[in-house]
Amino acid sequence: MALEYRGVSKDFVTNPDNPLTAVRDINFRVEEGEFVSIVGPSGCGKSTILSMTAGLYQPTRGEVFVSDERVVGPNAHVGFMLQKDLLLPWRSIVSNIEFGLEARGVGKAARRERAMKELRHCHLDGFENHFPYQLSGGMRQRAALARTLAIDPEIILLDEPFSALDAQTKLLLQNSFGGTIAAAGKTTLLITHDLAEAVLMSDRILVLSERPGTIVAEIRIDLPHRDQPLKRRVLPEVSRYAAELFGHLKLEEKAL
């Protein structure tokens, strides 16, 4: 399997008498090639899960495995993307896509070749010599995806990558990402608070409770067209799944 959490908890010690538990006793597995989303209320520790998977910090208890290897630090198996595109403004698009390869001893020519390939996969042909400020928000996120794919990670972590975009760009980009990721066959973990997005893009959804976050439900999405969220969007079952998520998050009680 591609990713496994075994009894993972994470405390943040800002005040020694009262440590803040971000997530508690998280257990789940993601199979190879699977697209799994994590949804939950804000502040439930979604991003903590992402950071622990990327190896940016360690769990307080429990273990995280990526490709059957225990995560002890930043590692080459994981590529992550945030709401911010994190493109380096002083680099051209193609050079931004190459960025992740530079610390890996890949030669200059090979880097450029890989970057140009991912550029095409992400439909950015002709923009390789543009600078980030010259691109729209959606294009910049596609460039960020190209950079993430360029290092050929075994798992892609997406932390609300569409939440800063306008509604239409968001739909188009979800579709574009869904297609690109399916074509690349990458295992993906998407963190989002957008319930519809989770239903449209995933094979499976994990629902987190409020802090300390723990998994309260797991929903398998048995719908076709995972690689084309725009097509999946019109299926009648989508709203039923969204309603189910809605119930798990106890949003109705909160609305009162």
Add this chain to the structure above:
Amino acid sequence: MTVAAQQAGTRVPAGVKPRRSFSLARHGTLLASLGILAGFLLLWEFLPPALDVPKFIIPTVSDCLVELKRMWFQERLFSHTMSTAFYTVLGFAIGSALGAVMGYLLGMSAFWEKVLSPYILALQIAPKVAFAPLFIMWFGYNAMPKLLVTVLIVFFPVMVNVLQAMRTVDRDLVNLARAYKLSRWGIFRKIEMPSTLPNLMAGLRIASTLAVIGVTVGELVGGNTGLGFLISYGGGQANAAMVFNAILFLTLIGIVLYTVLARVEEKILHYLPKAEH
């Protein structure tokens, strides 16, 4: 794809179109600026004599021009100017290099930054030009004191700007670089250094104007070369025109240095979108 491509596509002509009206507007402001200059020069030429202000208080423009010619041929104005320009650039280069290095070093160590920050603040507030007589006592009447004053005065704005920028480097960018397994040096070279470049350049621009002040004070207090010396010499002779001319040349040195830096900045920071007016 198409939506995004269209957005990007419309941006290019949008950047070209307003240029015409922009140049017209700039023409207008240029004319107005020149008009103010002409008015000022006319007032300067005719108002003081009309009010019976003596020449040694306010010399007229033509007095200054006559004096300028005399200074050029009899007071070695050119070599004084070159000397001042040389020490301005040298002091600026040394001071800003030291300031940048110190800013980056402190920016990488929160511990040392905290330990040293009260002293840095004190030194930053202390009027650097007041050190000039001390430096003359220590090093004598040579180029060293004015160079030291300049280095000292240039050092702080550069260091403070760099340090400030190092503190505000995007943590997510650093995390991204860490996830890509860049070394500490790699993170500095590829993330922190370029991120702080706009602030470094801003610090250099401020420092360039201060460098002229440093050298001038050094020359005023001691020595027998440079425009600062001409100012104190002219002042001693009640030759106000000489002082005016020396100030003009000092300003020119500052403007040249500033303009060069602004050009370099524009070249280096080409990737920042220009503010639209």
